[in-house]
Amino acid sequence: MPKTHRSIALIATLLIATCAIPAGAKPEKSSKTTATRQPAVLYASRPEALQFADDLAARRDLDREWVRQAIGQAHFLPQVPRLMLPPAKGTAKNWRVYRSRFVEPIRIRAGVRFWQQNQAALERAEREFGVPAETIVGIIGVETIYGQQMGNFRVMDALATLAFDFPAAHPRAKERTEFFRRELEQFLSFTNRSNTDPFEPRGSYAGAMGLGQFMPSSWVRYAIDFDGDGRVDLFNSPADAIGSVANYFRGHGWTPGMPTHFGVQFDNARLQLDDLLAPDILPTFSAASMLAKGAVLDAQGAQHTGPLALVELQNGNDAPSYVAGTENFYAITRYNWSSYYAMAVIELGREVAAARGTP
Template sequence: MPLAPSPFEPTPPTISRRRLALAALATTTLPAAALANPAAGSFAQHPAALAFARQLDAEQGWREGWAERWIGQEARHRPQIVRLMTPMPRGTLRDWPAYRARFVEPVRIQAGLRFWQQHAASLERAEREFGVPDWLIVGIIGVETLYGRHMGTHRVLDALATLAFDFPPEHPRAAQRSEFFRSELAAFLRLSHQHPRPPDGWRGSFAGAIGLPQFMPSNWPRFGVDFDADGRIDLIDSVPDAIGSVGRFLREHGWQPGMATHFPLSFEAARIDLPTLLAPSIRPSFTLEQLQALGVQPSPAAAQHSGLLALVELEQGDPARGGQPSSFWLGTQNFFAISRYNPSSYYVMAVIDLGQAVRARRQA
């Protein structure tokens, strides 16, 4: 799952408009007295949560108020999750070198090498079946969970309920994000209802992502693969299933075998039209001719690329406080495909750099 709170996760499956309408009826948060007492911090008096749970029970045909019990009685509001999801103050500059150093470092590279050595056959097979390079799958699982060492300690039930019904209102897309997490809470309860592990037995990230690849609950059945052929998809204890599922996720989000992820570029600061070039974010939107007209000089390798490209900016701290000017790259469809895992260009570049660093160590 995204390491930083991101504005987008892969689009959730269609969810009943009626249920969403019911869930949106109330925005009441838990009273301060309840939040002060963890044992009382349930959603039993939360109208939107209870309406949502009852509608889910009705739609799924769950008897005896199964969802209502888990949401209303067992789920707990977690203020620390709200704090973790609260966006940084507007105008805060990102620092790519500091972000990269968290992931492309000796401990993670060595762990990635061991992971590759132990699971080379599954990585090879995933590349063969899905066209996704082995090093990229290694990079994603390494950034997400340090190869299974850090899969999250938050109760998934609590994280999703908190974000579904008390998402930080100061977030620029609070309404959409609340809707997303309500959809994921429903997907989680459906998954748990079919699984031997009860809803309060799942642990994950503060955003509710689960397992080695940190999939959101709706992605488990959509992109999960039974890669070890044991009759079930297990993204927590089966490394082959996790490897195959990452490969399938990327393929189904547009990964093109053989295509580069990004290219270097040059430009004259006085000529480049940054507002126009950065407007589509990292979605490939420009032809080579358009880039050149807007002040970009593609590298020779980029000049051979036949698809659309995006200008990718990586801020390098505040120049007034010792930081450097932003670095820029041209991102391809494959760069964008990785961003469907997490829409941050910093995340995408860290995944690429870690995977390639592990590959270099393995080749050495």
């Protein structure tokens, strides 16, 4: 989830300190490569990994041998560092191609079914958290096609690989390594407290889990028991996933009733495009200051009183698309630090709403 917000990052959000990951969570059987098929190169042979285990045990007051055993038995997954590398320089971003991967008939039909099956939970989440049902539906659809693709990597293996073998060629390798070491620490602390086998949960190659693909730290902070059964289950309980996604957005500043973005056109005679794009997608400008720099908002946007950002979506060799993003647009990018991702979530949710006849 890079801070270069225009890049299409792939890390999404996850874990809770008081509720266990359900032992019955099952991975998909169709994944072509899984963690268990990799050569058994274990982190027990890596002194720096075991030193990390010792430090973690001391910081978290965990049993030292348990932590060393868990990290030592984790498998290095050689394909995972490759998947973390950004596209080669010169690769053109293309919003229309990106959109077509997510806003398409299979996801829309699955989204209609998901909405119908979980309408009560979606309506309750909207009432309690102020997050529209279509936004929650868009997130879960983009992330996992409503639970169809939750990942088949052992989370322990994926996090250990990224904590100790994040690719040095990545432009933000040091920061990413630190991020994944923190996620590994959160994951092990959680599984220890909840008496869960750390090698049981499956998820993405980045260690994200469940219908909403939460990273461990996000599960700790934002996952909730929304179905009232006394435990948090983001793998098998759509209600828990729905409530947790809504809670995540509330925790990242979602404002009920605020649109995510407005239409924008340019007055080329006074356009200061570089200035408008300089803050990236961080809402910085008032509607009036955008107008002064040549960005003409639609009628609703011109009346907006909060900060805005000019969001650029490149279309390969064609002209880019632009919208004026609000603080709610920015909140969606906290789930995945990409404006392309946020627009895909918004547009998938709208298409699902339209397909089911939601006003």
